[in-house]
Amino acid sequence: MKIALTGGAGFIGSHIADAYIEQGHEVVVIDNLSTGRVENINPGVKFVELDINSSKIDELFATEKFDILNHQAAQIDVRISVSNPIFDAQTNILGSLNLYEACKNNGVKKIIFSSTGGAIYGEQDYFPADEEHPLRPCSPYGIAKLVNEKYLYYYKEIYGIKHMILRYANVYGPRQNPYGEAGVVAIFINKMLNGEQPVINGDGSNTRDYIYVSDIVKGNLIALNEGASGIYNLGTAKENDVNFIFKELNEIAGCKFSEFHGEAKLGEQKRSVVSYLKILNCFGWKPDVDLKEGLLKTVDFFKSL
DSSP: OEEEEETTTSHHHHHHHHHHHHTTOEEEEEEOOSSOOGGGSOTTSEEEEOOTTOTTHHHHHHHHOOSEEEEOOOOOOHHHHHHOHHHHHIIIIIIHHHHHHHHHHTTOOEEEEEEESSTTTOSOSSSSBOTTSOOOOOSHHHHHHHHHHHHHHHHHHHHOOEEEEEEEOEEEOTTOOSSSSSOHHHHHHHHHHTTOOOOEETTSOOEEOEEEHHHHHHHHHHTTSTTOOEEEEESOSOOEEHHHHHHHHHHHTTOOOOOOEEOOOTTOOSOOOBOOHHHHHHHOOOOOSOHHHHHHHHHHHHHHO
16 A cells, blocks of 8 residues: 555654555655654655645645555644644644645545544543543643544545544653653653653652553554554553653663652643553454563663664
8 A cells, every 4th residue: 555654754653654664565754854853764665854734745645646644743742732732733733634635635545543542531530541431631732633533534424534543542662752841751761871860740640551652553554454444542551650650760771860850740631541442352452562561672772872
């Protein structure tokens, strides 16, 4: 298949590109390199440096005649979405719409979309959250992801474009950006290995469902199947707080940092953990990499840089 992959120079997108190329698909990576890195790009892809808001997107889709759009590009930081919701919407809503219109205009058969399994549910009524849990996002980032899901329903109903929506838990692993505000695992590892004190926001009791990137890639491979459609969580159904992550990384990295707590951040949920039973029952997907193993692999990657 011929696949347009937005964000393919980024953390998750580049791992997906690697897997798609390995399976023999033709992949065109679309990335503006605002956070993605050239060194992440698989040499087997065609790379187009372009913003998803660009007026040239439709022309690109007309020329390349894609079968599938895999849309990973996004403004990923919840805190940035809180401080600048207009910027967040320009990328995560209007940029996405620009892509969906290009799909509609140029015969794309299916859209794979990276949604959020944490921010879209908001503060949960039960744990872990399944796909039927009420959707109450409490950040502009979560709102934008929900808006995308509604638009994808529209494009399916009106134009017949299938979709596979994957609601990711908190993804970590090699190539994650350690210099932003999001991605506590990469941020902590980078600081520890450089001898800098990591800062735990608030009291560190906030929990997340941490999932290793290779398990996310597996979900994106399943999404290529012709019969795969709908909305599915990708998570581990296990939650761990930030203090635990700090202690584990401290031990794995061979460091002796004490906990240092800073101010809590606006828009951060208290608890977030999702069920994967739906995708397990439908497609046999389950997480293969446990947290300890994944953290070890991630530390080894950053040590190798």
